[in-house]
Structures are given as structure tokens and as C-alpha cells.
Amino acid sequence: MQITKFAIERRVTIVMAVLAILLLGVVSYSRLPVDLLPNMSFPMAAVLVDYSGAAPEEVEAIVTRPIEGALGAVSGIKEIQSTSSTGRAVIILQFDWKVNMDMAAIDVREKLDLVKRFLPSGVGNPTFLKFDPSMLPLLQLGLASDRMDLFALRNLAEDVVAQRLERIPGIASVSISGGVEQEYRVDLNQKKLEQYGISLSQVSNALRSASVNLPGGKLAEGTDEYLIRTLGKVTGLDDLKRLVVGIETKTQVIMPQNSGLTGGMGLPAGVNVGAIPNIPSGMSSSHTAGALPQTKITTRPVYLEEVAQVELATKEQNSASRLNGKPNVSISLQK
Template sequence: MSLTRAAVRRPVTTVAAVLALVLVGSVSLSRLPVSLLPDVTLPLLTIRTDYEGAAATEVSRFVAEPIEEAIAATPGLVELRSVSRNGQLTTTARFAWGTTMPETVLNVRERLDNVRSQLPERATRPTLLTSDPGERPIAVLGLTGPGTLRAIARTAEEVHARRLEQLQGVASVAVVGAPEDEIRIDVDPNRMRALGLSPTDIATAVRNANATAQGGTIRRGQFRFSVRALTELRDVEQVAQTPVGPPGGSIRLRDIATVTLASGDPETITQLDGAPAVGLVVYKDAGANTVAVTRGIYQTIETLSEEFADINMSVVAAQAEFVTAALANLGREIFLGGALALLVILVFLGHLRSSLAIGLVVPLSVLVALVLLQLLDVSINILSLGGLALGVGLLVDNAIVVSEATGRHRHAGLAPADATIRATGDVASPLIAGTLTTMLVFGPIVFVRGLAAALFRDLSLSVVTALGASLILALSLLPVMLAGRRGRSLRASLDAQGGDSAGPSARREALN
């Protein structure tokens, strides 16, 4: 039994199944992640190492070479490139597409920890950064208030940033524009010259007093404990008590200089409406719903504004606004395209009922496609909606062919049910072949590797799923809508076969 014959004989079951799909599609629409672009993770890692005071040649020899030798054997590594500058090294490692990046990050981090002992003492610990184009801030907040910028920054770091990081979907919150505390030493040049000292002598004395030294290792049975000497300077008074001058002398730093706690020179200047401010940059998790996360951010801002009335929180930029506007424009284009297609169909077919049935296939196909997209982990973004918009004009093709063939058989004198079944049987094979041909154009994109596949996968899957849904609906639901009321159509079919002479058994067979 064909799909169309089964659907026409059991219209209630067919409509109920379609309504169930509509319900599931509506739920999928509310649960699908919403973002501007597909989540794309480039197989790229960046390693930054600082070697203060070293020339580029020394950085390349003593830092770049050990790091490259350590990570050169990482599985999946395709290209390794290092750029050495005065006092800084940047190493970029590119891996093959399809590499499992979380495992690779752990592998590279372990190799960097092992090579740490081979680096110069003044070189900092290598910092591993992941490159992700989707890791862009979804919101930027500005904090101002009557208090000092240092107090606002401390509240932002200890309260506001932590509260925002607790939201579901928020990966991290960066605090920018916060002044860093530093201990400032203002040396009296006359006293310094009188004691025969130079700025280099004072800097060396402070550096030696603030040195960190290992205390050795204590072994007790199978356990090993590392001992560390806490020799760092902890406050302003300890810095002021630092001995300077010849060894064994009684001269302290406070005798020739003024030691105070001050704010360092800002690396990032943040201003809001011309006034100094502290910024909060919010990043989301991969796959999180940008609109839902931003909604939670606004709710948290309202709560924090009530708890800290003296600190003004303002949303400087929110990606959700642009995402919502862009997706709304695409949704509007999809609606207008469907309305224009329905108008053209109504003008050329001249039959209101057939036109409405064809027009109903478009939104139903989109809802069914949303269910499939959720199963395929596709988010709602510009490319996936663009694929649906591209497929709107293609969705009505199958329905138009079925409707026109049904009208031709009805004009030949067949009953609506028989005309629909016979017409669909005549055009089913060409429809399936034509739809598969169109789907095969977009299908290979799913198997392409690289950045192009990561970007256009959502577009191709949207077109393929929408076309597949439209084909199934054109062969199942559309014949039911075109056949009309079942009893009248089947009774006409029985009359055409001989009316009552067909007997009760034939009538029961037709009604079943």
C-alpha cells in the first residue's frame, strides 16, 4: 500500500500525526540555540611566553626551540610556527580538521609543563590560548559610581563578575579597566647620591629581597612534600624595611625613598559617557543560546542594581540585539516569500482551496525541518535560517505538481479521493527523483572538511531537511486536504463502482 493511499484511507491518523509533528516543531523552535553564526572551533592553539629583557635571537634560541621540540610530536599537528620578538614569543600550532581539541589542549598543556624546567629562569610560564571565532563577547557592561575606581573594580571582580559567571551558558567574565595596585618607590636623588648609590643598586636590592626560593623536598615513606620558602615581600612596610647599600649596613629603603601603595598605569582605559568606568566583558559557552543568556544577564543586572544601589550598571553592547534583529529580518523575508508564493499560486491555479492547501505545506515543512535540525545539533543562526529562506520557493514545487495532477483527474470525472490517489501515484516517482536531485546538490557539503564545511553545514542541512519534509507532506497530508471529506468521496467512489449492487462487503472494504 502506497503512502498516499494509506493517508487518504486514514485521514484522522494522518492529521493527528502532522499535528504531533507541529507540536514537537514548536517545542524545538523554543529550545534550539540562537546565535549569530554557527559554532565553529578552529583547530588552532596559540602559546605565548614572555622573556623580559631578552633579544629576539635569545628568545628564539632559549625559548622557541624547547617549546617547539616539546609539542612537535603532538598527534594531529599539521603546522607549527613561532614568531620571536624582543622579550616575547608567540607559537601557533595548527591541527588537522576533525582533531578532538579538548584532548589536544590537555596534551599540549602537559607537554608545556614538562618543558618548563628547560626554559630560562626569567621566562614566564607558557600561556596556552585556544582560538575560537565564536568566542566573542555577547555583552559588554559598564560600571560607574561615586566611589573610587579601585573600589568599583574590587566590587566588580568579587561580586558582579562571579554572579554573572554563575549564569547557565556564561563561560567567563573579564574585568577591564580595573586599576592594578602597585607599590611605588619615590627615591630622593640627593640622599641616594650622598650614599653613593644608583637606581640600579636600589632595584637590585628590592629584587633580591623579593626573590622566591625553593625549600627542598621532605620525604616521608611513599609521600613527597615540596617545601617552599615564603620570602616574598607582602606589604608596603616590608618593602620600606629592605636593606640597601653595602652588606651589613644599617641603611633601609625608607631612609632614602618614600614607599606608598598606588595604582599602576592602566593598560586599558575604559570610559562611559566621558567618565572613568570599569567594564565587564561576558563570554558565552559554545552552543549556548545567545538570546536566553542575555535575558539572564539583564535579570542579574536588575538584582545587582537593587543590592548595590550606588553602582550604576549599563549595558554598552549586547550581541543578542543584533542577533534578534537579523533573525527577525530573515523570518520576515521567509513569511513574505511564502505569502508571495501563495499569491502567485492562487492567481495561476484559480482555486482557493488548493492554494491554501499548498500554502499550508510551507510552514508545516519548516516545523518538521526544525525537529530534524534539533536532532542534528544545528542552531538557529543566519546560515540555517538562510537555508530555510532559500528553500521556501522550493517547498511548494512538489505540492503544486500534486495539486495540478489531482485537478486534471477530477476534471476527467473521477471522485476526489480516487483522483488524488491516482494523481499522486502518477507523479510520485518524478517528484521523488526531482527532490532527491535537488537534495544531492547540497548533500555533499555535509561531507566536506574544513572551515567551509563548518560554516555552510547548517545551510545545507536546512535545505535538505526542509525539502525532505515537503516531499513527505506532499505525498501524505496534501492528498488528504485535496480529497476533502472522506465519507462523501468514498460514497461517490462506491457509486461509480455500482452503488448498492457492490454489497455490504465491498462497502466495508472501501470504508476500511
């Protein structure tokens, strides 16, 4: 009764209180954060273990079962699922919703550190991954065309579309898959390398140095100052073919017209001609005329195209994307 009496007698106060509550509600609603993919901690995680060259049965017996036994002692685990394939074991862990995933991750890593001591030496280190919904693409686009090939579509996606999408506020990264990429392919000729005395490390160092431009400092001339750069980056197939990978050195012996040391009877000086049949004993040759031979050393650069086949080829694709059954270029946006 007191509340009713107060409301009747203080009508203005009640109206003002209601209006204040409504105003606070409107302001709070307008400032309420809305997120398409809010930060959530899903109670799921995965453990990946590689065992190269092992059959699925060996992976299950040697890797999967010991790890499952160790992880079974982790508190809060609701279910454990595992898949053993050639060279890899995947264990999926499902926790209760009330479990703190950060603390559970610490517990799982401790158990993995204990069990990996008993695994064979060929087994890789276990990798623990928590499920993060923010890793999923916010949006995925597909580029397809009847006029442009997959190489042109890939260039369009990288040079135009991806750069514009990265400027959108809230977009963390843009990844591209599918299409066709080109690369420079160098097939070395081992016989040519041996012929010119060039090692594989020389070719590797030359290719590595041909992919960068280096600063060369400053040059001051009076009141002017110039920046110097060393341009070494390959800009095309012809530049790569003319890349210097070594130096060829040739030694040439030049014999003058009156060459050689000759003596009597046209024999080299100092030869005892008495030992030669039909020549009287006691006779010997002596120096009469001649000139020393000259050695000429020439060098020239050896280009990459002389020791290898260099071409612009299609890069091997690790992934493929299709849109309505047609090959396309896929663009994924990460938040």
C-alpha cells in the first residue's frame, strides 16, 4: 500500500524515473558491442604427432595409444577421438564447457612432455592446437572468368583485389589459393659444371645474390648528395640467363716464328749427337738460334644459360579451388 500511495502522490517522480530507465536502456543498447565472430573458447583441441614412414597400424600401436592413455588423466575431458594414418596420428580432445581451456592446455602439454620420453626416436614432437573460431575465414570469395586464364586471374587477385580488401577496417589478412603461378626453373647440367669447374654452391650463391637490391651508401658532390644502390635483382628471364655464375680461365702457349732452342743439325742445344747412328762420335749440338714461347692467360664470365636450362614454367600447385565445378581463384578474409 505504501508503494501504491507513493506512486499516486508522486506521479511526476515516477514518470521521471521511468523515462530515466528507458533512456539508460536506449543508450546501453546503442553501445552494446556486436561481433559476427566473437571471441569464444570452444572446449575442443587437437594433438598432432608425425611418425614418418610408419604404417597406420604402427602409428596406432606406438604413438596413438600411449598418448591417449596419458591424456586420459587430464581432468575435464569428455571424449577422446583419434585417427591413425600413414605417418601421422591425430587425437581430438573434447572438454566440458565449464573447463578453463587455458588451464587445460597447460595440463595437456605437461602430459605430452611426459609421454614423449617413452616414444621412439623417429617420432616427432607432439603439437597441441586449440580450436579458435577466429582462424576461420570471415568471408570467402571466388574469382572466375571466361575471358581470363587462371594465371591472369591470380595476378588480378594478388595485385588488385587483395590489396583493396586489406584496406577494409577489421580485416587482419587476406589469403589467396588456386589459380596458376609461374616460377623460374633452373635445371643444371652436371657435365657443363665440371667442364667449367663450377660447383653447386657457386650457382646457389649467384642465384641468391641475384634476388636482392643492396644500398650502396651516399655520394656527396659539392652541395649535392646522391643515394647509391646496387641493382642485382633479376627482372626477367633474359637477366637470369645472363647471370654470371663463374669465371673461365684459359691458358694459351704462343710459339714465335723462330721458336725453340736449336743447335747444330737442327737438334736441341746440348744434345750429344755422337750417340745417334751414322753420326761421327765426339760431335755435339750447340745453341744457334731460337726464342722462348709466351704464355697468354684469358678469362671470361660463364653465364647461367651455359651450364643450365633456364625457363619460365608453371609452379606446382599445392591446392586447387573450384566454383560451380570450374577452376577459380579463391580469396579468404581473416578477421
